[in-house]
Amino acid sequence: MVRVGIVGASGYTAIESIRWLLRHPRVEITAATSRQGDGSAIENMHPELTDRLQLKVEDLSPRQIADRCDVAFSCLPHGASAHNVMELLDAGCRVVDLSADYRLSTPELYSKWYGEKHPDPGRLGSTPYGLPELFESQLPEAKLIANPGCYPTSAILPLAPLLKNDLIHANHIVVDSKSGVSGAGRTPKLGNLYAECNESISAYSVGNHRHQPEIIDILARYSGVTPELVFTPHLTPMERGILSTIYVRPKGNVSANQIRECISNAYAPCPFVRSVVHLPATRFVAHTNYCDIAVRENDGWVILISTIDNLVKGASGAAVQNLNYMFGFEPTLGLIP
């Protein structure tokens, strides 16, 4: 059994990771940490775990975690996560980092968008980006995997094969994304209150969301083409799910059908990407590790519509998928919805 530690056990990606790991036949959860961890049972923090997981939430050091775990899921905020990850790796514990700390390719890009110097700049660029559909070969040997952002997953998967195959104009891409509120995290803030989010949709971080450079950077890393794209996230009155509506201009006389086939072929071997005929709804992927992608056209534009569950394929499900690659399991193990 692979021993897994959950570092930063209080948030939504942590509890979602635990739910999936409990179903996984080859792992056991051997540590759960939190700065508030006082050794009391995890069901005090997450009552839904009553009778399901006997574990204490503790305030453990990276070395203590490494003693108990083969791999850690770091669910800490960016910045805090890198500090932890460095020590975990030094202590011999492999890591799937669910924060943004190791996703970007250069320390410059990181400090531009995150406003601080990266504590572990040497690993940027060489750390695999944990989208197995694009970077599978880098995962089995990895000591550290940067788990992708939720919005980037929904935008990169449809766009990557189109850029790689030179089917669309790289400088006319609009990504309009809609996310459920769990994406904003579990720290109490006015903007995330029920009576603020309910019955309301709004755009936020227009023109300055940190996932925009992540999308561009990873698409460039994969396809060799640096796209110009505009990304607008929206807070939607639902708990889970991301739907991205992506507007692209096909090159020359590339048809919507060719674009559909390109995507369909690219992901034919990938169990968690479905090229679908119906119009996707986040409901159809809720509580699953799927990314659904559909293609439509309208007056010279091709419209890609992709959906994921932001907490699963956009976070914890992807982390388990990455764990499967790290430890040589079937990619789908424990991830059947």
Added chain:
Amino acid sequence: MVRVGIVGASGYTAIESIRWLLRHPRVEITAATSRQGDGSAIENMHPELTDRLQLKVEDLSPRQIADRCDVAFSCLPHGASAHNVMELLDAGCRVVDLSADYRLSTPELYSKWYGEKHPDPGRLGSTPYGLPELFESQLPEAKLIANPGCYPTSAILPLAPLLKNDLIHANHIVVDSKSGVSGAGRTPKLGNLYAECNESISAYSVGNHRHQPEIIDILARYSGVTPELVFTPHLTPMERGILSTIYVRPKGNVSANQIRECISNAYAPCPFVRSVVHLPATRFVAHTNYCDIAVRENDGWVILISTIDNLVKGASGAAVQNLNYMFGFEPTLGLIP
């Protein structure tokens, strides 16, 4: 007192119209009709009207309505509405038509998008489109006003002054709109059930929604420029509200600030359009007749974000606003939120 009849009293735009008319100091509701109308009290159909409106729901002919009313709000489905409107006008009753029947400029466009011959083709093109912010001068004398569609209101208001003033490229416009479920009407359909819409966002009618030609047609009528634009509507898990995120390419070196000022100046005299600094949320305009518009920029694109309450500025509030123009009242009468 202006006597108002509600034709087709069972739907959401009908009940919303009644709510606003009850607050209006210069009107009284003198008829409510429905094919199911059997003369029983309207509170049987709409329990919230208990003790608020003494009125029977009846199956009245247009002539009977005209006998009792100075103006009718036609809340019938398209097609049915035009047949009714023709007879109401013949019988001397003025009409605000909340259906789509008199919005488009030509019978050809109507039959292309609505799949049937228009029963009253002569009035297409000459019937004023009831956006007072753009067509105010045509309203006071009108016997018939075509009340605008909900999505079109949210898209036309931000775009109209920009096209008129030649600030943006007319052939690179993306309108990504998100609507609450009441926009889909009150007829029971699987897709509108709570357990289908809840916790799910989806795109629909991609590339073939009837509001796309309406947006283009009215923008052309107002500005003289026929834009190419792609419009994608989304069903959002909320009851009311539309947020449109509109991506445009400024011409030459037009700045986002110039675009903001253009919109701000265009609507300075208009009490129901607010050029706002904050990022709009549908919550901020819910149950009001406002359209909020904000301007942002991102990597060569300018992003216009507009919000309305689809049942108010997108339907019944606009209808009352049009009534005010028809009868010479202050435009805001009865419409203070």
Added chain:
Amino acid sequence: MVRVGIVGASGYTAIESIRWLLRHPRVEITAATSRQGDGSAIENMHPELTDRLQLKVEDLSPRQIADRCDVAFSCLPHGASAHNVMELLDAGCRVVDLSADYRLSTPELYSKWYGEKHPDPGRLGSTPYGLPELFESQLPEAKLIANPGCYPTSAILPLAPLLKNDLIHANHIVVDSKSGVSGAGRTPKLGNLYAECNESISAYSVGNHRHQPEIIDILARYSGVTPELVFTPHLTPMERGILSTIYVRPKGNVSANQIRECISNAYAPCPFVRSVVHLPATRFVAHTNYCDIAVRENDGWVILISTIDNLVKGASGAAVQNLNYMFGFEPTLGLIP
């Protein structure tokens, strides 16, 4: 014009009070205070007020408020409110207190349930409880009115006439109440986050909610009978609304019809209490000052079902209604939905 001040302008009852006062033809809002008030425009705090209310949010002393206002709506938390109210009254400003501070009849009851000594014990018991339907005669002369709690309003209105007329057993009353999340206030707390409340209903404060003694105390004050009743509040995934399902045992051979008539007769003169035939839904009273009450029977029990909008009849609407009594206006002025 009556000059009204909003003390504690950031919360839900404050913004809801402002919305109603803006519609009221005989008042103007002349002050809005907050400890965070730095003199910036109120639309920075509440963007929906853009173009609707020109007012600064300031950190004013009670004396400064009294200089500008004839009456203050105190929207402060309990404890803090009483301290403020004392000074406002001393400075000659009348007060509608939306906190719980002056509702209970004795300092002992207050300290038992609120865990601290009451700062102004002399006014307890003599301050009118602002349910005009029960205590109308005490309101016109009042310098201070204790605005009722939201749950108590929904429970007291149906029960009061039944106890007064001795139709039910006073020692077998079950009040099972369901409230929207806005009732929990606007301070960010984990339990009020969207992703915690959505898709979940839960009971809370079972056996120890402070509204239980308020219900009992006021029913006793009005009817002369101190009931034994058990009250259980539930957090419901909606923003507004309270529905109380109240189980009572009729005395002797009192029928459900007699109980219905008793309620119907008691509130016949009251414009905001509707004895309804249909089963109430919170939707039917949302954004109105109504309390709907229906009566049903089931196997020896009579079931009273009452609904209010917790922010309107349960808070700010009631406050405006009380203001109307204080200043001799029609009770319904400004309160037509």
Added chain:
Amino acid sequence: MVRVGIVGASGYTAIESIRWLLRHPRVEITAATSRQGDGSAIENMHPELTDRLQLKVEDLSPRQIADRCDVAFSCLPHGASAHNVMELLDAGCRVVDLSADYRLSTPELYSKWYGEKHPDPGRLGSTPYGLPELFESQLPEAKLIANPGCYPTSAILPLAPLLKNDLIHANHIVVDSKSGVSGAGRTPKLGNLYAECNESISAYSVGNHRHQPEIIDILARYSGVTPELVFTPHLTPMERGILSTIYVRPKGNVSANQIRECISNAYAPCPFVRSVVHLPATRFVAHTNYCDIAVRENDGWVILISTIDNLVKGASGAAVQNLNYMFGFEPTLGLIP
């Protein structure tokens, strides 16, 4: 592999059953039927099943189903279900009936509450009621199991051991239940539309819901005591979940602690009933087969609070649990959340 057929594949309990059966290691789904079944792929009906289940939806006769299946889940409406079940049993196919047809003990009770003669009266009373926690011994040999109603599951589990052990007065029981909208089924009806259910809670079928006699009948069957109880269901703005708040009067000097222990002991061997310390929320059991029960007291009443997911423990999860007993599998097989 046990071959399972889904009879009536279009509704919510059908799709939920399929989801759970897909995770079950010892079953395969070999038929899906519907009167609309035209042999097209099931993903046309339920797009979330794309790539997950290769199956056609067909309009099969009971005999055809029996040829392909060892057991059928009958997800048909009451009345229709019994007719089908009779033929399935005759053809040698075992059945878990998710309808209400075989739950009540006598044909008289059935015709009183369902308004029609039972087509298969001989099986009433002898068909096991599929709550394994109470009737485990009857399940392994059963050809037919009556799967319990959702509300009854949430009410019977907390009350059964208390009545059996004579700890509470049987004639003073109030069951106030709150259910998500999926409980109302998937047939389009006005009352189940998003824009009707959202932001609204209401009581329905007060005094005449068919689950009231089911609760009483099964409690009597299990405990030998026929309780008098009043049951009120409420439609809650959420998709899944039932919370029942149950008010009981303890006998003599029975304490809340004794009641808690009685429940705790009764269900100690039962993997899906959790006697919990925290206050239950439907969120904590969503998408699981758990029933959580907590005990509180308030002024002479003991309050039992129970939660289930109405589609899992209240329907499809229970059906899989019953299948496990029928075929000699571990009770929890395939049901780990």
